Amino acid sequence: MLKLLKYELKSRKNLLLGGSLTIIILNILIMLDWKLGGNEIFGYDDTFGAILSIVLFGIWVAILVIIIIDSINILRKDLYEDTGQLLFTVPKSSYSILLSKMLTTVIELLLFGLLFTTLMISIIVAEGTNFESVKVMLQVLGENIGIVLQALFAILIDIMNFLVTIYFSLVLTKSLLKDKKYSGITAFGIFLLLSIFMGKINSWLFRYMPYSSDLGMSLRYGEFVLELPISAGESIAIILFNLCLFIILFFLTGYLLEHKTDI
């Protein structure tokens, strides 16, 4: 599986390296601009800095969109294009292939998430802000580590569920239709129906089993005190439901790929 992951990541090295480098360079430019004369980092009286900031924001959005599109294409191409005849003839199970593709997207998101966090911290440091806000945040996070981990786990399950729903829709379509012509719209229809179904169950669970954990935070920023009640987001019931759904869809997709799909 690790070997599969290696080649999936290798195929995305342009996005990973190019995207990261562009973002880092733009951040450095913004910080330099601020150091050399701008009044504040996202200061609107500094036109150059403002333009850089807008471009940087645009690139972040573009990268997010590319990752989402990529997460679909990562399997779609191997199902419908000739490269499938390489990938699906390697002696690896369809489950390994699926998992490697999902993990590739998760790693991409993690890498850019880490980069975003690192750059935000470096901007705060460059700005010379007192670190009280960061300290408070870290302290609150440390005191509520269980809830934080629960929230992170819920996010991870949500991402994996999103991906497995896409893959299930693509593989089911491929096993039902030989013709590529209507495959896109059919897969989208299946994805939409599944998402509506999952959304309905989630809201039902939220209504009848509303337990969720809250983080109460007070962040001081200069003279401002910001009360920030952060919900861990999803109740345990929803997380468990989504986890079960992920497992079922994952094995169903793997089974379809192994036994019912013609490449």
Place this chain on the structure above:
Amino acid sequence: MKAVLELRDVHKSFMGKKALQGVDLSVGAGSVIGLLGPNGSGKTTLIKIIAGLIKQNAGEVKICGLNPGEETKALVSYLPDTQHLYKWMRVEDAICFYDDFFEDFDRLRCEELLDYMGIDRADKVKDLSKGMYEKTSLALTLARQSRLYVLDEPLGGIDPVARDTIIDTILSNYREDSSFIISTHLVSDVERLFDTVAFIKEGKIILDGEAEELRIERSMSIENIYKEVFRNA
């Protein structure tokens, strides 16, 4: 002679259209079988079933006694008739890919074959000409020490000089414990390779047997038998 491949009454249809209709075929160790038929006769479908890419609707497929799947993919070396390598790859990446995933891959043998064919490892796969691409794919496929080699139209769209190189490479790779299935409609170029031939038409094997016996029996070359069999195809 124990069969490397056994097909019994294999059927396959796509959306109601019959692609294979009761195919029986047996391939023994050390034999080279020519799967001959015009475009659309079912050759690629049959080969993809053997490679584990598509599943038959009915019938039995056994590769070294196993059903097609993860285990048989380690035994079958498959050359598709399409451009199956990832476009981002250089030839070197493709070598590493095969080396990583196929335990029977002989990297040195692959490099020898690539040198013989004049392929540069630094070349990008997407920049290779059709002939060079075919040669690269063939080198990767033949560098595996597999029990069964399945080559789908290895000469399609290749110039005559490159064809000779490819045929020589296939010949040089022959081992007594391995078998070849070569599908083609360009019979004259490769008929000297075949021990056995199977003519496939509309998803059915309509004639098969030892190549030499068929030549003697009909007093003509395999190419002429092909023309006779498929005259109205």
